[in-house]
Amino acid sequence: MNPLENYSHLPQNSIELERAVLGVMLTQPTGLREALELLRGGADTFYHPPHRPLFTAIQRLNATGKTVDYYTVGQYLAQVGKMQAAGGSRYIQGLLAKAPYGTGIADYCQYMNLLWGKRRVGVLMHQLTKDAADPTTDLSDLLASAYATINQIQEGLQVRGTYTLSGLLDQVAEEIVAATLKPGGITGIPSGLGSIDDVTGGWQPSDLIIVAARPGVGKTSFALANAVPAALAGYPGAIFNLEMSNTQMVRKTIATELGEYSTNQLAKGYFPSGGVEEARTIRDRVTRLEQAEIYLEDTPGLSIGEFRAKAARLKAEHDIRWIVVDYLQLMTGEKKGSREQEIGSISRGLKLTAKELNVPVIALSQLSRAVESRGGEKKPMLSDLRESGSIEQDADVVVFLYRPEYYKIKEDEMGESVADTTEVIFAKHRNGPLAEVIVGSTMKNGRYFDLEPAAPVAEPAPAEHFGPRILPLKLPSLSTLRTATASHFSDDGAPVS
Template sequence: MENPSANIKTNFKPQKINTVNRGKLPPQAVDLEEAVLGAMMIDKKGLNETIEILQEEFFYRPEHQYIFAAITTLFNESQPIDLLTVSNQLRKDGKLESVGGDFYLIGLTQKVSTSAHIEFHARVIQEKYVLRKLIEISSNIIDKSYDDTSDIFELLDEAESEIFKITDGSLKSSYMDSKSLVFQAIEQIKAMSEKEGLSGVPSGFTEIDKITSGWQASDLVILAARPGMGKTAFVLSMAKNIAVDSKMPVAVFSLEMSSVQLITRLIVGETGIKSDKIKKGTLTDAEWKQLYTKVKGLENAPLYIDDTPALNVFDLRAKCRRLVSQHGVKLIIIDYLQLMTTRDKGASGNREQEISTISRSLKAIAKELNVPVIALSQLSRAVETRGGNKRPLLSDLRESGAIEQDADIVTFIYRPEYYKLDHWDDEEATPCAGQAEFIIAKHRNGALENIRLRFIGDQAKFTDLETESFDFGEPVMLQSSMNDGDDLGFTASSEEAFGSGFGPEQFGTPEDFNTDDDDVMPF
């Protein structure tokens, strides 16, 4: 019997299985590699710039990696670089025969006559290496994406971390030799002498900067206090000092207050108008004029505010990477640590373990991005039950001892006035009205100190003790926006925050500025 299906025609064709690498070579520029190496051996011009651009692994061919390593060794030892010295160095390294002997080196020098375009060629070599790395990263991500056991959030974090290393230009070995590290340390010491002893980001508070030399890159700084002491007011005062006065980009992640509330606090501090009048909008004509004039000092300052509630450490890391990469942020502030969350299912239900994970993650972010991270933290109620002056201790850190362990610096804010005390507990019984103490309780790389500051309650700001008010200098403006397409949850513009015109309706009612957090202080 004839099979009916035998006469049925079909257009079905077997699908071809394509792979990423079939019929393709990895991105490379071997001819430019030869030209760059040859130019290095015949002309010193442009050598310094090329050495900074290129790294050994950037070269596609292994023999070119060996030759570049020999040139780098000679450069670091301040030796002349030419055909003979490179040949001798390769012989010392046992690599001369591996690269093809002196004949190959001679061939490299004969292919070029000048180093006029050596920097451009070096950039192309770098680009080819980046493309090869992207292919490698993408292949790894594809393989892990097909693995059902892969954790999606860990995979996303790994992918973004690897891509960030490329965009940040930090594609280099994870280790450095002692000579390179000593050179970097000396350069840092020189920089400190030029900046009057400040090697980090200045806080704007004179005595604090003397002790810390500024907030140091990769440090995790914990600022802890009981509710009402003024943690938020202190970091906002510091953010103003850095972003407006020093014009250094600062990022503030506020898990408690909205971005408009934070900006309004800054407006109160800058204008000197009482907070009650700002909240109610009951300003006189003269005060409105003063507001218009003074607020210009905030509009273009490099201050970026994210008020995403219950922010988790994965999202925080992603946002911080983009801020550092796109805007060159020099300091990250988090208000406050206990309001953060994790996606670690293993820590679910164990708050101490969750806080430990958050603390470790913040330290990892500071180290990865090489910027200081300042995280606010609550103190336990043990402070309130203690007798005496109720000055906070390290043991009062709330919910986890890991915070103290992970932090490079642990600081406290203490105001005796909050506890109805009218004088300090020193020998002179100095009056403490309108004053606060900034306590450095742990300092991994420096001294411990108690520093007194002035606290202006009705303006919610801190200043140096001998300073009556802020010196705002020349007006500059506040940028609370990201570039177009940066969907990070930041305030889009100053007009979006304040409205197109300034008036009582732009500042809302007193209820608009209430917060559920217990860190409520005189506004």
Template sequence: MARQRNRDEEVSKLYERVPPQAPDVERAVLGAMLLDNQAIGRAVEILDESCFYDSSHRKIFQAICALFERNEAADQITVAEELKKRGELEETGGVLYLAELTAEVATSANIEYHAKIVLEKALLRKLIAISTQTVTECYENTGDVFEIVDRAEQRIFSLSERRLRKGFVPLRPVLHETFEVIEKSHEKPTTVTGVPTGFVKLDELTAGLQPSDLIIVAGRPSMGKSAFGLCLARNVAVEEGIPVGIFSLELANHQLAQRFLCAEARVNSHLMRTHRLPDQGWANLSLAVGRLAEAPIFVDDTPGLTVLELRAKARRLQAEHNIGLIVIDYLQLMTGPARAENRQQEISIISRSLKALAKELNIPVVALSQLSRAVEMRGGSRRPQLADLRESGAIEQDADVVLFIYRPAHYGITEDEEGNPTEGIAEVIIGKQRNGPTGTVRLA
């Protein structure tokens, strides 16, 4: 807390201006907490001690919270005694100041409103401090510039996360909203309640891609993860007219467009690259350009995106184009925060942030992911398992749905268990579905 106060003083000296503060409102919050102990719980849901600009108010708040945590009454007398034990009674104004705080407040009814004002002032001070720290680092010009950018991003990100916190809501309105969604879904002739994937059998098992879900599509190289992700994006945008955002960390924009065109026109990409495409193929490509040009697909091919950058871009994209699906190709190419101690922790932070993004925007987020080499070392069919998710068990925990892309023919398996040929067949294995069954879908 002393460090925060020193930082506020540094900022004040630097700009010769008083940092944002509301001492009278801070007094009102403390007075309400002393007047009504039920108000303490409402205040601590919004504030912590760092939110108070006045150091005396900060110490009084800490004393009240200490009593609250011990399930003891917090009033003028008990708080004065707590401050006395800490050796802070006189420096906070003594018993007389505590009495003044209580006398100034008639009711605790407005404590949430007052607490939010105190929080807003605190966030402004922290934002100024973050900006000042970044300015100082820029002038000192020591270290890698991208590390400075990354640190600034993380500081801003940690500040913005506080704004996104939610409190309790009564179950009744949630039940009514949920029942309305169920009613509307029953009025439709389809069993798909989320975003349709375009794969009928897959939609039957998943009911579509559900809002706020993080869907992991995992597989070894050459299994067709990217092709599956692009096909999902194409089906959602072209067939359903739902805007889709694609973060392509592996392929450049023109490579992505080429894949889209070849898939839409059903032409061999190798023939196109080697200039051996027949006339009909060119005709199909022309038609494909027309169809895809009208599709609401938005692509960002920035390499090595950080979590903060991706979330900021996704928020802006939804605000401008109301996107209903995000596809990320692929998770391991994202850059985690500099504070991560190792790659496993970095991936854990990334996957947790993607789940938070899905909840924040209330849309499905599909993230492609690599599988570990353990798949290749295993005997038998080498079908992937949840334990094969690369570099972090957190991916499995954060994901609502895990889909594995598996090609039996890749491992020399010519027939499946039922004797069907496997050439040209990809299996989509639902390895995890938080709210539905697991199973396997065959795609040709």
């Protein structure tokens, strides 16, 4: 049953626009190509029943390389038994006779997309009302479904342009010049560790960065060592905490900032020398963190649909420049198939989010136990990524954290002490070199630091450099659209003969 059937009002639609668009598609090859590209909802973009099979016929003829006109569409509809469903030959002739000419097809299609989006929101609200009244409905499932649908609607309204190589040469040349002016060559989001930025140039917009390690090696601390300096340098961001609460994350951040207490010590209030008085000084000693624009989300069991919707909202409201997910395996994805397929849907969703919002997404990930069963140094490999090869496939950068002390290794092959060090291993780097970087790390307070002086941190780039690469919708007023098509239709919307 159509959920719209019980509505007491007519859903948003325009028969004039739909007829105008179909008329253009049947008479103008350029308009045909433009409409097929812009109407991302396909046949569902059309509200009036006869227009859906007609659009489908046009779409399928074009996809097979056949001519699209009155005769071929008529033959196709007759062959599949849909001529009457499409209004009949006389109705189609009316579309041809009164098809508007000019360059308005893009505006018509974009307005139709908005009407389609409103109808979808109406269907969603109707379904939410129905499901909310069902006592067996799980609230988290209900919200996840709503987030996913809203995200799909939003995607349908994003009209992305096609660019030419020549058209982008000036822009890229300017970016190359700008890169030479950046301190330390940092063109992306600074990591807070100069040795890492030497390899990456900063975490780059639209990249999915996987930071993987065994439990207890220091993934969350590494993420904070990246996040806090970036935020203090003027790059706001978001951390999705799936393993710990927001308050636990803030406590861990305080421990890292002060560098003299462990997170456990702060949680227990253990200050043997200063007691309560020492504890009361902590708030005043971390005032610098007030300047760190970091947004925290600790929704448990976060679905990939919820994540994408929340990330889009944070981008729109706060212009976040980076995202951290802690950690990937605690998210929920599509429940169809195996756990590996579910993880695959999560990694694809993370990559899509990075690309759509044009921000680096740093996702922490667990490594499998296969690392422990190997002999020697037990350095991780790409095959150790837990539960799915899709993680490796979707990632632009895969970083392994390897701490020799974790495996009771005291010295390297040269006999040098490896105490308080972590190897940051770039096992995959789509747009840069593979490398192994050694940084200092003290796990008691979760601090990471360069073993050599770091390069200066780059100033934030303009917001538009990191904004979503989406063409704005140029919409004429409804009165303008009606004026443009009014001469082709009678008052009841029928074609004028």
